[in-house]
Amino acid sequence: MSRLRRFPLIKPFSATDHDRAPQPIVGMDTVKRSPIGLEYLSYEQLDAFGAELDALRQRVLDDLGQEDADYIRRVVRVQRVSEVLGRLGIFCPFAWPVFAGGIGALALAKILENMEIGHNVMHGQYDWMNDPALDGQRYEWDFVAPSEDWRHGHNFLHHTYTNIHGLDRDIGYSTFRVDAAQPWQPRHRFNVPLALGLMLIFEFGVLLHGLERQEYRRGKISAEVFQVRRNRALKKIGRQVLKDYVAYPALALPLVPFVGWWAPLAVLSGTAVANVIRNAWAFTVIFCGHFPAEVQTYTRSDAENETRGQWYLRQLLGSANITGSRLFHVLTGNLSYQIEHHLFPDIPARRYPQIAAEVRKLIEKYQLRYNTGRLSRQVRSVLHQLATYSRRPASDAH
Amino acid sequence: MIRRALTSSAIAALTSPRTVDHYLEQLHPMLTVDLVRARVVGVYRETSDSSTVLLRPNRAWRGFTAGQHVQFGIEVDGVRRIRCFSVSSSAANARRSFTVSVKAHPDGYVSQFLHRRLSLGTLVHLSQAEGEFVLPQPVPDPLLLLSGGSGSTPVMSMLRTLRDTGHRGRVVFLHYARSRDEEMFADELDQIAITMPNARVHRIYTRSPVPGSPLSGRITVDHLAYLDVDPTNTLTYVCGPAGFIAAVSRIYATHGDIAMLHTEYFKVPAVDPAAADMTGTVTFADSEVTVDNSGATILVQAEAAGLAPRFGCRMGICNTCAVRKHHGAVRHVVSGEVSAATNETIRICTHTPIGDVNLAL
Structure with missing residues (x-):
């Protein structure tokens, strides 16, 4: 894509005069204005909408402090404790309730680590704390997909170019058809069973997605970049597998004389089940963020030369929230506030409920749509989308 | 033994991608084996705008050599603020406790905090001691320790260490302060002047000189000559503001041997948001x-x-x-x-x- 330093008519996509570079997509025709959101608002309204969200962002940033730091440290503490208890519980395969509790605690620990801690920390939400353990650039999560590639594919590609066909690789993860604008392919017939399969091994799906093998084959990324990514992925798989499926089961060897030959196997399977629970949960939350019906997608030319207000609007219309209890929100890493997360990906997620209240006022003021619903409703909607778009479109038939 | 086991690669494989410290710190913040942490166990006022902070580090601390500095991080309002401070205490007993001495800079958030609000028991996030501004072994004879303003902290650590280790070589300690009121460690330097027969301790107060003092004003080659320091063959450790170090460097380049000079700058981030940004x-x-x-x-x-x-x-x-x-x-x-x-x-x-x-x- 072309990036232009100088840009004549449209205000740069940044609040700064210092740097005119941050134009996510600048079209060949630099005079053309982006049509995003014109069906709802005029350009003036879009600018005002953008300015209000910028102001909201600054208000929250100015307010960050001890409470936010205490919160994330509390989450870290609960995560560590439940991880240790989980591992200990899994070492008691002779006492089924303890064993099952261990699996649950380990799954909880992994969910917290991946979602409320890992995902959010890697967005740089806690960089302001200047704590090396919570530094977005250095954080490595307990997940087979390497952080480095996640940060590129998720933080940059997905969050900057949200729901733009051809740029946001998260539309259907290059595997599923979830939108009418995606060309139908025969494998899309298996949309639903493939999705249910992916649900169980989601962490490996994310890893493969981050490799961008297709892009490499099409010559879009260089062999060097691909090699580095592949080696990084293999190394990370090695470390994760060594820990969960070799080291901890091996620690159970001393149990063999007392419990039976199957003790290490029980530890291995208990850990695997915990990983699968986490996979299924993360998959569910993430698919509900962008794939329910009524979530809008865009073409690249729509998004060319968009303004800050249009960028915000694209994030709003391209995301969907899930309602639920406070505990539910924590377990989703507050991705249940997907809209707020997409408006302000680098603001600590515990602030999203507070931001949501203000966003809703803006929604009313500008008469926009706010996609939200119970988990069951959003899951049904996603399944319905997957099923609907698995069928070859009538216009496609030859 | 336990420490070695906890830092082994076997434990690392079990805790990956975290380190064992991320679990140990949940038991107690000082239990870490790799992350250096300390408690503040004393805060002493040196002058009206400087303080000495006594720290008791955890077992991860590997000690320091006189002249080195540490990264000193404290958390205020959820934000970890890190500054580099020279260690000021003697390197004898370096593992059990040490001090840093800090002048409160008008714009320096951390130094102001240390001077005015730091309370006993505060947890401090440290680095290991770092820096090449250290004495060679054996300690050269003669030796000049030269400092300006709050640049006295690393050379004070050297002088205290030489005192505590019974060093017998000749040491000249020459310090420039604006006045006796603004001088750190003034009383202890008086003591050392008396109790260390091989050391000559001399202070020059540039703004309010002691009446009858033989030396006054900013540093010149005559000051060195008066103290029998020959800049051609005296190994010299100098710490202070950039202007002071530049003046000393000029003297050594002209009248002595610049190779004898070891320098340590202390840098206070001078922030003037009102000034144009396009400087520096x-x-x-x-x-x-x-x-x-x-x-x-x-x-x-x-x-x-x-x-x-x-x-x-x-x-x-x-x-x-x-x-x-x-x-x-x-x-x-x-x-x-x-x-x-x-x-x-x-x-x-x-x-x-x-x-x-x-x-x-």
Whole structure:
């Protein structure tokens, strides 16, 4: 894509005069204005909408402090404790309730680590704390997909170019058809069973997605970049597998004389089940963020030369929230506030409920749509989308 | 033994991708085996604007050599603020406790905090001691320890160490302060002058000289001559403000041997947000490139200098371009907020330098 330093008519996509570079997509025709959101608002309204969200962002940033730091440290503490208890519980395969509790605690620990801690920390939400353990650039999560590639594919590609066909690789993860604008392919017939399969091994799906093998084959990324990514992925798989499926089961060897030959196997399977629970949960939350019906997608030319207000609007219309209890929100890493997360990906997620209240006022003021619903409703909607778009479109038939 | 086991690769495999410290710290913040932490066990006022902080480090601390500094991090309002301070105490017993002595700089958030609000029991996040400003072994004879203002801290640590280890060689300790009231360690230096027969301790108060004092004013070669210091063959350790060190360097270049001079600057981030931003230089430390600050964002300046830093959205959301800033002040291009902390992560696409900035790029 072309990036232009100088840009004549449209205000740069940044609040700064210092740097005119941050134009996510600048079209060949630099005079053309982006049509995003014109069906709802005029350009003036879009600018005002953008300015209000910028102001909201600054208000929250100015307010960050001890409470936010205490919160994330509390989450870290609960995560560590439940991880240790989980591992200990899994070492008691002779006492089924303890064993099952261990699996649950380990799954909880992994969910917290991946979602409320890992995902959010890697967005740089806690960089302001200047704590090396919570530094977005250095954080490595307990997940087979390497952080480095996640940060590129998720933080940059997905969050900057949200729901733009051809740029946001998260539309259907290059595997599923979830939108009418995606060309139908025969494998899309298996949309639903493939999705249910992916649900169980989601962490490996994310890893493969981050490799961008297709892009490499099409010559879009260089062999060097691909090699580095592949080696990084293999190394990370090695470390994760060594820990969960070799080291901890091996620690159970001393149990063999007392419990039976199957003790290490029980530890291995208990850990695997915990990983699968986490996979299924993360998959569910993430698919509900962008794939329910009524979530809008865009073409690249729509998004060319968009303004800050249009960028915000694209994030709003391209995301969907899930309602639920406070505990539910924590377990989703507050991705249940997907809209707020997409408006302000680098603001600590515990602030999203507070931001949501203000966003809703803006929604009313500008008469926009706010996609939200119970988990069951959003899951049904996603399944319905997957099923609907698995069928070859009538216009496609030859 | 336990320490070695806990830091082994077997334990690392079990705790990956975290380290064992991330679990141990949940039991007790001081139990870490790799992360150096300390408790504040004493705060003593040296002068009206400087304090000495006594620290008891945990077992991860490997001690220090006199003249070294530590990165000193405290958390205020959820933000860890890190500054480099020279160790001021004697290196004998270096593992059990040590002190840093800090002059409260009018713009220095941490130094002000240390001087006015630091309470006993505060947890301090430390680095291991670092720095090459240390005495060779055996300690050379004669030796000159030379300092200006609060630059006395590392050479004070050297002098105290020489005292405590019974060093017998000749030592000259020459210090320049504005006045006796503004001098740190004044009473202890008086004591050392009496109890260490091989040491000559001399203070020069530039603003309010002691009546009848043979030496006065800023440093000249005559001051050295009066103390029988020969700049051609006296190994000299000098610490102080840049202007002071420049003056000493000129003397050694002209009248002595510049190779005898070991220098340590202390840097206070001088932030003047009212001044034009386009001053100073931007140093990309990893690439060993320094450019004049053009006022553009650091990302743009790095690219203009031929570097290819990683970046993503270029609008401050994706965090791809975040790098460590070693020191210096930067301004956020949207909020205008100025941040001058040492060793913090910033997004270079949305920050411009104010004056000198040093980055891990």
